[in-house]
Amino acid sequence: MGGPAPGSAAAADRDPGLQPERTRLAWRRTTLSCTVVAVLGVKLAFVDGATAAGVTGLALSALLWIGFLAVAHRRIRALDTARPRVLSVRAAVLATGCTIALAVCGAVLIW
Amino acid sequence: MRQFVQSLRLWFAPQRIGDEGETPDYRFSLANERTFLAWIRTALALVGGGFAVDQFLPDLRWAVRVGLSLALLAAGVLCALRAVNHWIRCERAMRRGEDLPVSRFPAVLSLTVAVVAVAMVVLVVFGRAG
Structure with missing residues (x-):
């Protein structure tokens, strides 16, 4: 995810307020928060040992975490330009849905 | 409520937002996106708090513990819904050149978190003593 090298043509075209970078880091922070919640969810699923409900909870937590990660990763890739496009409604709804x-x-x- | 239904339609017909007004400066859109992400993190923190109450306060009575957990989880869900709704409304307002939407949600959320925090302090202090 390294930005353009200093002195290159892309660096001259860069946003002086580093807006894409800041947005990328915001996605990273949010992914980290999601990871913490997913880990707590896995712990929650195994309170009573490896029951059927526990294994289902584990699988769902992992799946939702991967879903969030995929959305965040796509967006982070898309932000790796000087003038990124607007976040798509689909990505926003997917992140919220996870x-x-x-x-x-x-x-x-x-319960 | 009518506004909520209107923006709900936008959620499922995303191309419609591009039909209105002009594309704003990309920096404004990115700032809007970061605000959305900050609200999503708030929602995730509330959800994580709900999980943590259930796991780390086992001395509480079942009803109290589950009630607190579910209240925090519900707050997290509302917060996430509000995040995407507010993001889409801001994006549309910027395209149309209108004022950004105002909302009383931050005040309501602050009060809810304050009430839950006081309830937890009371429960933990008196739960241990009693």
Whole structure:
């Protein structure tokens, strides 16, 4: 994910406020938060040992985490230019959907 | 509520947002995207807090523990929904050259978090003592 090398043509074209870089780091922070929640979700799934519900919870947590990671990775790749395109509605809805689905899985396990 | 239904339609017909107005400066869109991500992190933190209450406060009674967890999880879900809704409304307002939408959600969320925090302090202190 390294930016353009200093002195290259791409570096001269770079946003002086480093907006794409800051947005990329915001995606990284958010992925990290999602990882923490997914790990807590896995721990939640194994409170009573390896039950069927626990294994399902583990699989769903992992799946949702991978989904979020895929969205974030695509966006981080897309931000690697001087003038990135607007975030697509689909990506925003997918990231939100993964967050909500993690919460719903957790709620079912807690109940 | 009517506004919410309107933006809900945009969620599932994303090409419509490109039909309106002019594309704003990419920097404004990126700032809007970072605000969206900050709200998603808030939602994830609330969800993580809900998981943590269930796991790390096992001394509480079942009903209290589950109630607190589910309240935090519900707050997380609302926060995530609000994140994408507010992002899309800001994006549309920028395209149309209108003022950015205002919202009372931050105030409501702050009050909810404050109430949950006070409830947890009371429960932990008196739960241990009693």
